[in-house]
Amino acid sequence: MKLTSKGRYAVMAMADLAKNEDSRPVSLKEISLRQGISIFYLEQLFLKLKLNSLVHSTRGSRGGYVLSNSPDQIKLSSIISAVNEEVETIKCNKNSKKGCNGKFAKCITHSLWNELSTHINLFFERKSLEDVLRKEKNFQGE
Amino acid sequence: MKLTSKGRYAVMAMADLAKNEDSRPVSLKEISLRQGISIFYLEQLFLKLKLNSLVHSTRGSRGGYVLSNSPDQIKLSSIISAVNEEVETIKCNKNSKKGCNGKFAKCITHSLWNELSTHINLFFERKSLEDVLRKEKNFQGE
DNA sequence: TCTAAAGTTGACTAATTTACTCAGGATACT
């Protein structure tokens, strides 16, 4: 599980889509303007979101993207893992020369990291895009 | 909250210390040999661990480090935040030119990230060095 | 049928962060 701004942008973009899709597809240009994210960057993100079937695209003039499901069906975990290809936590045994190579502490941190990964995933599993929108609404209402 | 190998190494080193301290201070050299972590890297880590009063040092020949508290009193959160100077989650408003600058999605991901930070911290707050050692013991016993 | 608006794709570069190393000093034990 990686947590970078890429994931954050993806959530932002998806939230924008959820809020603004309304019969017509939403173009990247619109999202770019509203969210202040470079259109080039969005292209990158939506390529992956599409590969993971989170959005559906319409090409050509007046084309754009729509969500594949209703916001309450889209878990944040799907979004995050769609854009961050490596979903797993940082592997210990990537290079076996250093650190975790069978010595004492090997599996201490290993299982710890795995537990943490589970813990974080749980967080994102529980949240849907709808939850995010609802929160924003409440916030603006105050 | 940052999660890098720096934090993992710190936990490894502290666990090694907890396991091997026994009347005499433990030298970085020993830890380095047992855990396969460069001594130079350990120096860096222990500088910070010491600044945060997690360990106590003895200089000179036969010197080394001992834990400042018993393993069950040392929370992993202290260790992690000691070595990763930035304890907070990645800030959105670091540069206000892009992304989160007052537009729609601004505080969606903001609060989301903060919630996550809390969630992760909770995980590390609950775990002590002793928990880590106990787990390793069980694991070896199987 | 032509044109403009949009998605599609692969590649590339720049910026930042992380991991790791080093040199030279201070201290204390034997």
Place this chain on the structure above:
DNA sequence: AGTATCCTGAGTAAATTAGTCAACTTTAGA
């Protein structure tokens, strides 16, 4: 005195992330 150890600041190299771009395909509408 000599050696083992901690102490500190600095520096470099590797890896990752962020962001950009060019050339293309597809479709809607004038």
